[in-house]
Amino acid sequence: MLVQPDRVHRSVYADPAIFDLEMERIFGRAWLVLGHESQVRNDGDYFTTRMGREPVIVAKNGKNVVVLINRCAHRGSMVCAEGRGNTDRFVCPYHGWSYDRAGTLQAVPFSSGYEKDQLPKGLKAVPRVALYRGFIFASLAPDGDDLQTFLGPARASFDDFVDRAPGGELEVAGGVFKHAYNGNWKLMIENHLDGAHPAWVHASSVAVARNAPDPGKPGEEHYSDIAVRQMRQNGAPDAVWEAIGMWTTPRGHGYMGDYHDDSRLVTGLGNPVFDLYRKKLIQEKGEAEADRILRVTLWNTIVYPNCSFMSQFRQLRIIHPIAVDRSVVYTYSFRMKGAPAPMFRDTVAFANVVNGTGSWVLTDDLEVYERIQRGLSSGAVDWVYIGRGHGRDVEEPNGTRRGATGTSEVFIRAQMRAWLDYLSAP
Amino acid sequence: MSEMNAEQFLYHEARLLDTQQLEAWLELFTEDATYWVPLEREQKDPLETSSIIHDDRTLLELRVKQARHPRAHARLPLARTVHQVGNVMVLSENGAETTVSSTLQVVEFRNEKQRLHGALVQHRLRKANGTFKIAHKRVDLVNSEGELDGIAILF
Numbered sequence: 001m002l003v004q005p006d007r008v009h010r011s012v013y014a015d016p017a018i019f020d021l022e023m024e025r026i027f028g029r030a031w032l033v034l035g036h037e038s039q040v041r042n043d044g045d046y047f048t049t050r051m052g053r054e055p056v057i058v059a060k061n062g063k064n065v066v067v068l069i070n071r072c073a074h075r076g077s078m079v080c081a082e083g084r085g086n087t088d089r090f091v092c093p094y095h096g097w098s099y100d101r102a103g104t105l106q107a108v109p110f111s112s113g114y115e116k117d118q119l120p121k122g123l124k125a126v127p128r129v130a131l132y133r134g135f136i137f138a139s140l141a142p143d144g145d146d147l148q149t150f151l152g153p154a155r156a157s158f159d160d161f162v163d164r165a166p167g168g169e170l171e172v173a174g175g176v177f178k179h180a181y182n183g184n185w186k187l188m189i190e191n192h193l194d195g196a197h198p199a200w201v202h203a204s205s206v207a208v209a210r211n212a213p214d215p216g217k218p219g220e221e222h223y224s225d226i227a228v229r230q231m232r233q234n235g236a237p238d239a240v241w242e243a244i245g246m247w248t249t250p251r252g253h254g255y256m257g258d259y260h261d262d263s264r265l266v267t268g269l270g271n272p273v274f275d276l277y278r279k280k281l282i283q284e285k286g287e288a289e290a291d292r293i294l295r296v297t298l299w300n301t302i303v304y305p306n307c308s309f310m311s312q313f314r315q316l317r318i319i320h321p322i323a324v325d326r327s328v329v330y331t332y333s334f335r336m337k338g339a340p341a342p343m344f345r346d347t348v349a350f351a352n353v354v355n356g357t358g359s360w361v362l363t364d365d366l367e368v369y370e371r372i373q374r375g376l377s378s379g380a381v382d383w384v385y386i387g388r389g390h391g392r393d394v395e396e397p398n399g400t401r402r403g404a405t406g407t408s409e410v411f412i413r414a415q416m417r418a419w420l421d422y423l424s425a426p
Numbered sequence: 427m428s429e430m431n432a433e434q435f436l437y438h439e440a441r442l443l444d445t446q447q448l449e450a451w452l453e454l455f456t457e458d459a460t461y462w463v464p465l466e467r468e469q470k471d472p473l474e475t476s477s478i479i480h481d482d483r484t485l486l487e488l489r490v491k492q493a494r495h496p497r498a499h500a501r502l503p504l505a506r507t508v509h510q511v512g513n514v515m516v517l518s519e520n521g522a523e524t525t526v527s528s529t530l531q532v533v534e535f536r537n538e539k540q541r542l543h544g545a546l547v548q549h550r551l552r553k554a555n556g557t558f559k560i561a562h563k564r565v566d567l568v569n570s571e572g573e574l575d576g577i578a579i580l581f
Binding site: 173174175176177178179180181182200201203204205207208209211212213222223224227228231328333344345348351352356357358360362363364366367368370371 | 463465466469473474475476477478479480481482484485487488489491492495496497498499500501537571572573574575576577578
C-alpha cells in the first residue's frame, strides 16, 4: 500500500504514472474551486482557467454560470484565448465555428459540406457546476456527492469568509499573483496547514522583521507595518502553534485556528480601523451577529484537492497541477462589500508579503517545495513519514477529526485518506 | 568619485548588484525611496493592486538583510546575475530630479536553473554630492502577469 496510516510512499509525489491517475480520479471527479461569481458578474462575462489539465471557460449565460471545455468540437483548437472578457459568441480561430454562451454550436462556415445531423452539438459542457456562498465549483464527473456533502463541515470556513463582509458579498480585486514551482501539487496543499514549518522555513524573514523598526501606533502607521507584523507572527512561540485548532474532514479538507495575537492583524482586538469595520458590521447585521462573526478565528482552510483560502485577509489560492513535478498557483484577493476602504489596502499589503511572487515569505516556501521534490525523486529511501500526533487524533461531534495539538500532521493523514479513497475507486 | 552622469550611474547600480554589494546598493536609495515591481501592465496604483515587489526604504532594507541571513533558503547561495542596462534616455530634468528610462535584461543563475528577465525601467534620481540617489525605481517585467517562479533577486 502506497498510503499507510502514518507514512506515504515517495512515488505518490514523484511518479508520473500516479500523477496521471490523480488527474483522472481526483481532479477528474472532485468538486474543484474555479473562482468567484464576481468574476462573471454580467451576462456574457467569462474567464478561462483549468480543471486539472483540462482548459475550461467559465461563463455567465443569463443567470447561470456554465463551465465549458475550451476545445472546438471540430478540430480541437481552444476556441477562447486565455484571459477574460465579455462575449456573446465563442468563435474558433481555426475555421470559424461559433458557439453561444451555453456552448451550443451556432454557425459553421462551408456548412454545405456537412450532413446537418452529423455535426457536433457544441462545446462539451462540464457536467456539474454549483455555487456555494458565491464561490464557483465544478466537477468533471457526472455523478458523485453534491457540493454541500462534499464540503461538509468545511462549509463553515466559506461562511466565515463571506459573513465578514458587512454588505454580505465579496468581490475579486487587486490583481492575481501567478506563481509556479518545480514540485508536486500536494506539497502546497500540505504546507498551508503546517504550523511546524514557519519557524524553520521562514526563519530569515522572521529574523529580519524582528529587527525592523517597530510598527507605528494608530494614526502614525507606516506602509511597511503589515509586512513587518505578519513576518513577525510567523515566529510565534511553539506553544502558540501547539494550541491552535486543527480540524479535518472525511474528504480531505482541513482548517486551522488563528495564531495571530497582533491587534493590527486580527479584527476584534481594538484597532481603530477594525472598530470602524465592527460598527459597519453591527449596522448591517446587529450586534449579536457581528460579535458571533468576529469570534470566529480561523486561519487557512484547505478544500481538497485544489484550493486554499483564508478569511482574515481574504486570500484564495487555486492550484493547477501541470506535471508530477510542476505546479502553478493563482492567488486572488477579495474586497468585502461595505467594509471601510483602508481594509482593502491592508489586504493588498498582506497579499504582497505572504503571497507575492517576490515576497520574503513565499520564496522560501517555493524553495523548500523544490528541495522536497528533488529529495523525493531519489529512489534510495521509500517512505515519507507523516506520524506527528498519530494515534492521538480526536473525533469531534460535527464529523471532523481534530489533531491533538495544532502541529499534528492529522491534516496530511486526512488528505492522504481522501487521496486513497479517490484513487481506489475504479 | 568624479561627477557621474545618469547613464553611468545606472551602470554603477547594476555593477553593485552583480558583484553582490547589496548594502552599497541599498545606500543608493534615498530615505523616502520607493522600489516598485508592478504586477500589472501599466499599473497605476501600488496600494489597491498587488505588486511583485512594492517596498519603502524599510522593506527594501529587509530584503538586503534577508539575503545575508544564514537560513534564507531561497537566497543561499545568492543567485549570480548579470544586469544588462540599455536604451538609457533622460526623459526629464529639473533642478531637483532627473527621470531616466532604460531597458534591463537580467540573466540569473542558481541551483542549476538559468532564467532571463526583461524589463522596462524608470528611475527618478536626485543629485547628491556629484552623483545621484534613487528616489523611485520602477521595474516593469515583460512577464509580470505571467506564471512566474519565485523571484528572490533584486532588479
